[in-house]
Amino acid sequence: MTNQNTRPTDEVHDVVVIGGGAAGLSGALSLARARRDVLVVDDDRPRNAPAEGVHAFLTRDGVAPRELTRLGRAEVEAHGGAITSGTVTGVHRDDDPDAPFVVTVTTPGTDDREVRARRLLVTSGLVDELPAVDGLAERWGRDVVHCPYCHGWEVRDRVIGVLATSPFAMHQALLFGQWSRDIVLFTNDSFTLDDEQAEQLRARGVTVVDGPVARVRAEDDALTGVTLVDGRTVEVGALAVVARVRSRAGFVADLGLEATEHPAGVGTHLATVEPFTGRSAVPGVWLAGNVTEPMAQVVAAAAAGTMAGAAINMDLITAEVAASVAALRAGERIDA
Numbered sequence: 470m471t472n473q474n475t476r477p478t479d480e481v482h483d484v485v486v487i488g489g490g491a492a493g494l495s496g497a498l499s500l501a502r503a504r505r506d507v508l509v510v511d512d513d514r515p516r517n518a519p520a521e522g523v524h525a526f527l528t529r530d531g532v533a534p535r536e537l538t539r540l541g542r543a544e545v546e547a548h549g550g551a552i553t554s555g556t557v558t559g560v561h562r563d564d565d566p567d568a569p570f571v572v573t574v575t576t577p578g579t580d581d582r583e584v585r586a587r588r589l590l591v592t593s594g595l596v597d598e599l600p601a602v603d604g605l606a607e608r609w610g611r612d613v614v615h616c617p618y619c620h621g622w623e624v625r626d627r628v629i630g631v632l633a634t635s636p637f638a639m640h641q642a643l644l645f646g647q648w649s650r651d652i653v654l655f656t657n658d659s660f661t662l663d664d665e666q667a668e669q670l671r672a673r674g675v676t677v678v679d680g681p682v683a684r685v686r687a688e689d690d691a692l693t694g695v696t697l698v699d700g701r702t703v704e705v706g707a708l709a710v711v712a713r714v715r716s717r718a719g720f721v722a723d724l725g726l727e728a729t730e731h732p733a734g735v736g737t738h739l740a741t742v743e744p745f746t747g748r749s750a751v752p753g754v755w756l757a758g759n760v761t762e763p764m765a766q767v768v769a770a771a772a773a774g775t776m777a778g779a780a781i782n783m784d785l786i787t788a789e790v791a792a793s794v795a796a797l798r799a800g801e802r803i804d805a
């Protein structure tokens with residue numbers, strides 16, 4: 470909501486895109502190319518920023534995350550889209566039928582600013598909540614990883630540890646076996662293997678280490694091992710972790726959009742009512758990328774943004790056709 474230091478504005482856009490990662494920039498590109506007035510608000514904290522490169526993105530394998538967004542921003546701007554640096558701290562709806570969404574943008578060092586939008590595309594991503602293990606956060610995205618399709622190739626044939634935070638670690642331990650024959654599962658007091666799981670791990674040659682984990686060790690800026698609370702250290706060259714995820718979505722609460730538990734049990738997300746287009750339960754608001762689908766890699770987030778952009782454009786056209794027909798009929802009544 471507006472506070473004393475908020476500058477209201479008559480700045481109105483067809484679409485405000487909240488978040489300028491792969492999903493938001495792809496949506497904005499679709500909309501800009503459809504000759505829509507689109508504004509992207511982004512505070513430059515892409516989820517994969519700690520990683521050296523984006524992998525498994527056809528034709529862009531290894532590109533630095535911020536180089537990808539730099540290229541994306543340039544493409545949006547080349548088609549007339551606008552990008553502003555700032556954090557969206559609130560969105561509310563008022564009774565303006567043409568542009569009902571009021572978006573508050575906070576930029577350090579300046580007063581908050583309000584912009585209006587006819588439609589919203591929310592692509593604000595998520596936060597990975599890392600387990601509280603000493604030294605782990607510093608290595609996140611380098612040799613402490615979560616996704617074999619993003620990093621498996623880079624850590625192949627190393628001893629790969631899997632740090633359990635839930636029973637999902639079983640899935641990861643079997644999955645990472647595709648990239649290395651040396652997998653060590655640290656159960657970390659987070660679950661107990663049943664007989665079938667223990668047999669599967671034995672059959673696949675996975676070493677199981679029980680007991681809580683205290684810290685990860687590194688030398689010369691490379692992971693060397695995992696130390697347990699009881700003092701044992703097990704050598705590993707990479708560590709896979711399942712971090713719980715939390716959608717970055719508090720700013721849409723006033724619209725009635727609340728984060729809920731994702732069906733896969735990996736954390737929270739904003740749910741769509743039409744996954745293919747990203748339409749949400751709130752009329753006029755679309756969702757794309759990790760804010761709604763935590764498992765989407767960069768290329769999938771970009772694809773979702775593209776679909777949402779096209780759906781929003783059609784929604785605007787539908788409203789514009791209805792307005793034109795109403796105006797035509799009113800004119801005919803006057804002429805008659």
Ligand SMILES: Cc1cc2nc3c(=O)[nH]c(=O)nc-3n(C[C@H](O)[C@H](O)[C@H](O)COP(=O)(O)OP(=O)(O)OC[C@H]3O[C@@H](n4cnc5c(N)ncnc54)[C@H](O)[C@@H]3O)c2cc1C
Binds near residue numbers: 488493524525595
């Ligand atoms: C360490 C790591 C490495 C990864 N490596 C790969 C890989 O190699 N290949 C791959 O395909 N995937 C990889 N991923 C997954 C990848 O990060 C996601 O698929 C991708 O970031 C999703 O794009 P997005 O646009 O949905 O979200 P993001 O890229 O996270 O973009 C969201 C944007 O919204 C902005 N934002 C958030 N809240 C606000 C707000 N209130 N106001 C304004 N702006 C806001 C953020 O600053 C950010 O710029 C990796 C993930 C991690 C954690």
